[in-house]
Amino acid sequence: MSGTTIAPWLREILRCPACRARLRDEGGGQGRPEELVCTSGECGLAYRVEDGIPVLLVDEARRP
Numbered sequence: 001m002s003g004t005t006i007a008p009w010l011r012e013i014l015r016c017p018a019c020r021a022r023l024r025d026e027g028g029g030q031g032r033p034e035e036l037v038c039t040s041g042e043c044g045l046a047y048r049v050e051d052g053i054p055v056l057l058v059d060e061a062r063r064p
């Protein structure tokens with residue numbers, strides 16, 4: 001079981017709303033919440049995922 005709840009096609013088109021960089025999956029196992037993390041080293045915001053829906057709001061993102 002991968003623990004990934006986001007469809008691959010959806011993840012492919014998602015971009016960080018702050019800087020438009022790609023996002024990578026983090027967490028989702030060992031009781032950790034799944035997050036989508038910006039791949040930009042300067043940005044690095046982490047967006048939570050609720051019921052398989054990424055919350056891509058800069059105001060809601062976790063700062064690195």
Ligand SMILES: [Zn+2]
Pocket residue numbers: 016017018019020021038039040043044045
């Ligand atoms: Zn970003």
